[in-house]
Amino acid sequence: MVIKGKIWILGDNIDTDIIIPTEYLAMKRIEEMKKYAFSPLRPELAELIAPGDIIVAGRNFGCGSSREQAPEIIKELKIGCVIAKSFARIFYRNAINNGLLLIEHSLIPDLISEGEYIAAVIGEYIEYKEAKYDLAPLPPNLMEIIEAGGLVAAMKNKNI
Amino acid sequence: MGMTISEKIIAAAANIDHAKAGDIHTVSIDRMMSNDGTTHLTIDMYNSMLKNPAIADKSKLVFIIDHNMPADSPKTAAAHKKIRDFAKTHEIAFYEGKGVCHQIMMEEYVRSGELIFGADSHTCTYGALGAFGTGVGNTDFLYAMVTGRSWVLVPETLLFHLSGSFREGVYPRDLILTIIGDIGAGGASYKTMEFTGSGAHAMSIGHRMALTNMAVEAGAKTGIFEPDEKAVEYLSAHGRQAKHLFKSDKNARYEKEYFYDLGKIEPVVARPDNIDDVVNVESVKDVKIDQAFIGSCNSGRIEDLRIAAEILKGQRIADHVRLLISPASNSVYQKALEEGLMGIFIDAGAMVVNSNCSVCWGSCQGVIGEGEVLISTGTRNFKGRAGHKESKVYLGSAATVAASAMAGKIVRAV
Numbered sequence: 001m002v003i004k005g006k007i008w009i010l011g012d013n014i015d016t017d018i019i020i021p022t023e024y025l026a027m028k029r030i031e032e033m034k035k036y037a038f039s040p041l042r043p044e045l046a047e048l049i050a051p052g053d054i055i056v057a058g059r060n061f062g063c064g065s066s067r068e069q070a071p072e073i074i075k076e077l078k079i080g081c082v083i084a085k086s087f088a089r090i091f092y093r094n095a096i097n098n099g100l101l102l103i104e105h106s107l108i109p110d111l112i113s114e115g116e117y118i119a120a121v122i123g124e125y126i127e128y129k130e131a132k133y134d135l136a137p138l139p140p141n142l143m144e145i146i147e148a149g150g151l152v153a154a155m156k157n158k159n160i
Numbered sequence: 161m162g163m164t165i166s167e168k169i170i171a172a173a174a175n176i177d178h179a180k181a182g183d184i185h186t187v188s189i190d191r192m193m194s195n196d197g198t199t200h201l202t203i204d205m206y207n208s209m210l211k212n213p214a215i216a217d218k219s220k221l222v223f224i225i226d227h228n229m230p231a232d233s234p235k236t237a238a239a240h241k242k243i244r245d246f247a248k249t250h251e252i253a254f255y256e257g258k259g260v261c262h263q264i265m266m267e268e269y270v271r272s273g274e275l276i277f278g279a280d281s282h283t284c285t286y287g288a289l290g291a292f293g294t295g296v297g298n299t300d301f302l303y304a305m306v307t308g309r310s311w312v313l314v315p316e317t318l319l320f321h322l323s324g325s326f327r328e329g330v331y332p333r334d335l336i337l338t339i340i341g342d343i344g345a346g347g348a349s350y351k352t353m354e355f356t357g358s359g360a361h362a363m364s365i366g367h368r369m370a371l372t373n374m375a376v377e378a379g380a381k382t383g384i385f386e387p388d389e390k391a392v393e394y395l396s397a398h399g400r401q402a403k404h405l406f407k408s409d410k411n412a413r414y415e416k417e418y419f420y421d422l423g424k425i426e427p428v429v430a431r432p433d434n435i436d437d438v439v440n441v442e443s444v445k446d447v448k449i450d451q452a453f454i455g456s457c458n459s460g461r462i463e464d465l466r467i468a469a470e471i472l473k474g475q476r477i478a479d480h481v482r483l484l485i486s487p488a489s490n491s492v493y494q495k496a497l498e499e500g501l502m503g504i505f506i507d508a509g510a511m512v513v514n515s516n517c518s519v520c521w522g523s524c525q526g527v528i529g530e531g532e533v534l535i536s537t538g539t540r541n542f543k544g545r546a547g548h549k550e551s552k553v554y555l556g557s558a559a560t561v562a563a564s565a566m567a568g569k570i571v572r573a574v
Contacts, residue, residue, distance in 0.1 A: 013345050013434060015540075015542045015543075017522075017540070017542040017543065017544055017545050018543060018544075021549065022521065022522050022523045022545070023522075023523060025197075026228075026233065026239075026523075028235070039549070040543045040544040040549040041543070060345055060346030060349065060379060063345055063377075063379060064281065064540065065197070065280075066197070066198070066279055066280055066281045066295045066296060066297050067198065067297075068198060068297035068298045068299060071297075086346055086349055088346070088349065088379055089349060089350045089379065089381055090281055090295050090296065090297060090376075093296060093300055094296075094297035094299065094300070097297060097299035097300055097303075098299065139184065141184065141311060150299070151302075151303055152209050152302070155210065155306075156209075156210065159211055159212065160210060160211065160212060160306060160307065
């Protein structure tokens with residue numbers, strides 16, 4: 001699996017209220033909510049993000065509430081993957097369960113610039129400005145969920 | 161190698177003899193709670209996306225409406241109806257208007273030694289009774305609801321030794337904010353925060369909840385206390401018994417140990433917009449406030465209301481301040497009525513509102529406007545958490561909030 005896209009940079013502790021503020025959660029559809037993604041921090045960002053773009057953030061991305069709308073909105077924006085130094089654990093599970101790929105990497109977030117391009121070959125390496133950085137594989141049970149397109153799709157594959 | 165409480169609970173739930181940090185196990189879930197934050201989404205998925213939808217064991221499920229309670233718009237009313245109808249059809253235990261989900265779970269369901277999933281991040285609260293409660297999203301919840309199982313990564317444990325006793329005007333709320341300030345908002349990511357020592361055992365179950373509830377704010381999977389005689393007494397008073405009374409083994413492995421002398425803790429606040437930006441109350445003492453809130457799954461219990469009442473008795477809040485008080489459950493509300501606390505609050509100029517997530521949820525009640533400042537006993541101070549994105553939330557103890565409401569600015573209670 002290869003993912004390549006333009007970089008948008010966010011900082012440390014990007015919480016779920018920044019990803020989608022509570023006031024928009026009553027909207028019926030994720031498509032309606034998506035334009036408010038990251039609005040408390042960067043109101044213009046959701047409009048600027050193009051399919052395939054990659055978010056790169058610092059520590060503890062997705063901290064806060066268990067609201068699953070957070071990874072769903074990022075997926076709805078058609079973000080290729082989120083690369084961060086670390087992820088909050090509930091967000092991590094929710095993202096995998098929705099088929100949103102997350103990459104934990106300690107070095108990359110400090111090296112990159114917004115607007116540049118980055119590529120990830122899953123389980124092998126990340127490429128940025130012609131340099132390659134090691135990328136550890138995900139545990140097989142998680143990769144199975146991602147490859148199915150999310151936990152519900154994986155459940156269907158097992159006739160649940 | 162011995163095991164921690166968390167490892168023992170996961171081993172029991174996985175039906176194996178031994179579990180250690182770093183292992184991934186498939187576990188049976190003892191109990192599952194979902195609230196109106198996401199239950200309607202789980203129901204939609206259940207009804208439309210599965211091939212053979214069926215609930216594994218309805219007796220393990222609890223649905224609670226507490227976030228937008230009572231409904232504040234036709235949209236939320238429709239979501240509530242969906243949850244109410246589904247619970248009735250499938251004979252699932254259902255509560256609405258009775259209080260904040262975690263308080264109800266502690267009063268009615270949680271047993272020491274259980275592994276509990278909640279579709280809410282503050283499910284870690286249940287560790288106050290020595291249960292392993294952890295928050296999940298609605299897809300994980302759906303999977304557990306229909307299979308009875310899920311997978312868990314056995315967490316590393318950080319051990320917090322608590323010794324000594326708090327000085328006057330200092331509370332467990334100040335301690336947990338101090339700890340989060342020390343270790344950071346991701347300082348316990350994926351881990352258990354276990355609390356031990358004489359200072360831990362001296363705390364009431366309600367006060368223990370103030371600690372375990374905030375574990376997720378340091379990124380933790382759960383927060384947990386060893387179930388002692390106080391936990392057994394609490395269970396017995398609520399008509400229940402422990403499932404397991406697990407204690408960590410003497411030779412259990414901890415990733416790191418921390419030592420806190422409760423006598424050295426000061427009254428603190430977390431400043432906007434980061435939970436780990438924790439400072440002594442003195443250093444923000446001139447910050448003017450517009451609103452104050454006492455309630456939430458963190459600090460809306462009888463212990464907190466008593467602390468607030470002691471400060472507000474015979475006093476008035478500042479003219480420009482709105483003080484909202486929401487007891488964490490109706491049984492807390494009743495107790496506060498019996499003890500005469502509600503009269504004190506009303507005489508002081510407070511608004512006593514129904515038992516719900518209230519101001520801490522920032523959507524249906526006591527929302528603050530542009531440029532306004534809130535001091536709260538709630539769980540979070542993220543940007544825009546309580547309303548407008550250009551508003552500010554400070555988090556402090558019930559004592560600090562009550563004293564600040566009177567002063568019209570942030571002050572120490574003592």
